[in-house]
Amino acid sequence: MTDTPVTLPTSTFQFSATEAAKHVVLILGALIVLLPFYVMVSYTLKTPVEIMSGSGGLFGTQTPFTDAFCLKAGGTDVECTKSALAYNFGSAFKKAPLLRYLLNGVAVTAAIFLIQVVVALPCAYALAKLRFWGRDAVFSLVLFCLLIPVHAIALPLFIMLAKLGLTNSYAALIVPWTISVFGIFLMRQFFMTVPDDLIDAARMDGMSEFSIIWQVMLPTAIPALMAFAIFSVVAHWNDYFWPRIVITGDKSLFTPPLGLREFRAGLDGNDFGPMMATACVIVTPLIICFLLAQRRFIEGITLTGMK
């Protein structure tokens, strides 16, 4: 910069000024976006006293404190003196069966995705590569179903599940999502780009249509499938509306967001830190995956903007 000829000082200065102004706006925006994340993390690092009084600086003083509940429960002074972090995450897992909730979340999310693939992939293959009577009608039906928002069918599905006695069950959390018309649409569009020669060669080798799907088409479809996986997993791990409706009493079936919500219901000042620790545990896995594979995540979630 210092070597810039003196003939152009104003224009260079002006230029960097607009650039700086843009960064100021962007940084302000970033700070607001990060504010609740900061609150969440800072609460997990503060003792209940620091949270209530607003002391302890930005991230708490990190001096060990004595947990009164632990003393009441008969713990010794040494056992009950701990860091804020240990207290908050320790209570998060102890006061509520958070581990159970997390396992439920993983099981439900994984089951939904696997069933969606098992249902959607063959259908997408048939729509893209097989010729049969009524194919266009089926595809039109898929396009029509794309327009149906999940919130619009929640109540009838709830009634159907209630009639079958299936509310408060894993089935209630999984079954309504087993059909993903979006998955069918996405995979069909992808299969259209796969050359017919590949399939003809496989048929010539004597492969059945069934094994063509799983041994020839599936491997070629990995990128599209990844995008769909991200969409599906993010949507169902974070979902709150549907679990709230069908899981009414049985806490052993709670998904992570339901568990957090339940935690909040019995709130007292000592629980703010543990609650934010729970929130951290729920949010962190997806954030880490996102940071590791940003491009895929953004692709997966936006291409599904279709929904």
Added chain:
Amino acid sequence: MSRAYLWFIGPALFLMFALLIVPILVAFGLSLTNYSLGNSGAGFVGLDNYADLFGRSSYIKMFKASLTYVLIVVPASVGLGLGAALLITSVKRFGDLYKTVFFLPVMAALLAMAIAWEFTLNPSIGVVNRALEAGCGTMLETWTWYADGCANSFPLWLGDKRYAMGSIAFIGIWQAFGFNMVLYLAGLTGVSRTLYDAAEMDGALSAWEKFRLVTWPMLGPTNVFVITITTIRSFQVFDTVEALTRGGPSKSTYVMMYAIYEKAIKQNLLGIGTAITVVFLAFVLIVTLVQRWLIERKVHYA
């Protein structure tokens, strides 16, 4: 050719009917009844539920709350999304970093972040009001709103009916604009460099002129898409309302999804719940039809 295809499309077709088509029809049907779970039958009440929806003040408040939310969140999150995309493409460095940060709220479980926002906005221990109180005694007090806050108290945000909808909408904007930004970033890469060069040759030199003459028209399809999807999603707001305000104070945040949940699930009034569902579906359908019409009509320049 074997009949293998029947096995391939059969399960999907069956599930589409059982889990999508039939429920929609059931929703229409039940909205004409006073059905409750546990009752042996349901009485046909004709359009009574709809008459209630458009006649009773609590449902009028519901429509008002939902429309207010949509009318705040859609323009703000679309505008901020476009603004962020334009700024990010125009800065020389750190563009990807900003993009990552702005996209974080899209990924994070909304319910968890809603509770983090609740602590942030808490009137006694939240950082927002603490920061506002720290500004008392400075020249900020020349602003009457601020002076009033210092003299009495700063807003209760989620607990005050004048601010609750604004606060909920703010969280909605916070969550949605990063998604819109990414869609706009994709749209912007589709605008050809040569168009800007041509505009420059025609004398459009300022950044604003280039935006008005090239970027904005070329973003037409993206705009339609982004506005449609944001509108539909805004009609679906539920997590923040259920966790933070439960529709209150005085029904100021009583949005449609929460009303459906409260009436149908908590109070077992499935007739009125499905009637709200049908109205919601109608809103979504209108938005979708407007989108189709716009796309076919005039937004294609490329």
